[in-house]
């Protein structure tokens with residue numbers, strides 16, 4: 001019997017951490033060390049989590065490939081399957097298959113500036129990029145513009161605050177926008193008045209200029225966000241080929257079989273699971289319906 | 292045995308991707324492979340359906356290979372048969388009215404017997420093992436074969452105009468014709484079920500007793516509201532218009548390596564309860580551009 005791509009590998013939950021009331025961070029390690037060794041991924045790729053007997057769902061890998069021996073998934077509780085996994089505890093086993101998708105072209109971007117633009121849960125895949133870029137030291141400067149509903153919704157709070165304070169030493173500038181005011185926000189804003197503000201993620205572009213010949217933008221967030229962020233970037237004349245976005249669709253197989261993630265028209269059809277989930281803005285201009 | 296049938300309701304895809312298809316079997320917390328090997332002979336497959344299978348091959352045999360599809364496809368013996376078009380067929384305009392490969396044997400009806408084309412090693416071996424059933428082809432047979440084919444070619448009533456179709460459709464994204472038909476469409480999904488190249492599936496885990504479960508896939512339809520729905524309630528194809536148009540775009544996509552996603556079998560027309568006709572919709576959309 002040849003290999004069956006629908007079979008998942010056992011992974012043990014090493015740690016479950018509450019990030020917010022809705023999101024938990026799961027740290028997983030493959031039970032079979034050989035599977036772990038062979039599991040290599042790029043920032044922007046995703047896995048399918050298999051809760052055997054209950055169902056499967058796609059989740060981005062939010063840890064960096066530079067941190068070996070485990071993978072991390074940041075999972076928001078939104079429905080049946082995600083509720084189920086939120087009840088799981090350290091030591092329990094889930095199935096993982098993947099990694100799937102193209103991921104961000106990290107090699108091509110070496111030596112350039114990276115502008116990461118995250119909205120809400122979009123921080124998850126971009127966290128993989130962020131730490132990959134910082135750990136590898138192969139990138140010029142890294143900006144992270146992160147828009148969140150409220151301070152309480154901020155994902156990876158410790159890391160973000162750490163980078164706000166010490167990012168410069170790592171060539172990394174973090175900027176934060178929140179929509180709902182709370183004492184914690186005001187406290188943060190007071191400490192970093194130039195980098196934390198009330199508003200939406202596009203407000204963080206104010207006053208920023210990029211060397212467009214040497215910069216790539218990487219965007220992930222809710223569907224409504226892309227248009228507005230792209231407008232900011234296009235206003236600064238960043239080429240559509242330098243704008244990468246990672247997209248979400250309903251996915252069942254992750255490998256181009258089930259047909260759910262198909263987007264496009266008669267002139268160009270794309271499978272978000274295997275042709276993406278990372279696309280350039282140019283792809284979106286030439287394939288209707290991507291964003 | 293009826294060998295002069297027009298078309299079956301479900302195309303032969305149902306033998307390879309079944310309407311309900313067991314994938315994995317859960318026992319003691321471990322998945323067991325559900326791939327079963329069984330031999331299968333499909334007798335009397337029309338050329339459009341052979342082309343349909345070739346399009347499914349591109350999907351399911353492309354990397355990573357779908358093991359269920361592959362096992363069934365490899366164990367199947369396919370005997371094609373010539374057919375006479377009815378008022379729904381438009382395969383000729385798509386070049387799928389004749390199959391050059393994708394079968395083991397292909398039977399063409401002649402006035403005095405059958406002309407048999409051999410399309411694979413398996414087919415060749417079968418002929419060798421049953422040599423007493425076959426005779427050498429004569430010049431006259433070839434002549435008859437040509438005449439039959441020419442007669443058949445002339446009897447097509449429906450034609451899809453393929454020229455510039457992909458670009459035309461893309462330009463006509465906002466055409467009112469889509470809306471007109473989307474309003475008539477019942478969103479029943481029949482057209483997906485019967486199409487030889489539609490292959491979207493949903494996955495579902497089911498417990499058969501307290502210790503064992505199966506993971507099953509079953510046909511899905513892009514006419515269902517859930518097809519483009521993601522968590523949080525966002526839908527990427529929120530209206531029936533979006534979904535109606537999506538099917539036509541998917542069917543009219545020309546894959547450089549696999550060809551058109553529609554093989555012109557006419558099933559979606561015959562089994563549409565709203566009487567929507569594929570070619571007519573596309574022609575009207577084209578018309579609305581001029």
Ligand SMILES: Cc1cc2nc3c(=O)[nH]c(=O)nc-3n(C[C@H](O)[C@H](O)[C@H](O)COP(=O)(O)OP(=O)(O)OC[C@H]3O[C@@H](n4cnc5c(N)ncnc54)[C@H](O)[C@@H]3O)c2cc1C
Pocket residue numbers: 046055056057058059060061074075076077078079080081082083121124125247248249250251252277520521522523
């Ligand atoms: C490439 C990709 C990366 C993702 N990364 C993350 C991540 O890092 N963190 C995170 O929290 N979420 C992520 N998601 C979304 C996540 O897959 C959905 O939240 C999850 O499938 C919801 O399942 P549910 O059963 O809890 O929701 P329900 O609302 O109960 O879902 C109902 C049904 O719809 C399906 N469904 C709903 N949304 C999706 C979806 N987007 N894709 C596939 N099936 C869906 C479910 O599987 C379920 O069967 C990602 C989605 C994609 C496509």
Ligand code: SF4
Pocket residue numbers: 482485486487488489542552553554555556557558559560569
């Ligand atoms: S779209 Fe209609 S005519 Fe074309 S292959 Fe499918 S069922 Fe047949």
Ligand code: SF4
Pocket residue numbers: 475476477478479480481482483514559562563564565566567
């Ligand atoms: S068969 Fe006809 S009515 Fe049913 S979904 Fe298809 S086009 Fe609509």
Ligand code: FES
Pocket residue numbers: 250251252253254255256257258259260261262271272273274
């Ligand atoms: S997720 Fe199944 S085809 Fe993309």
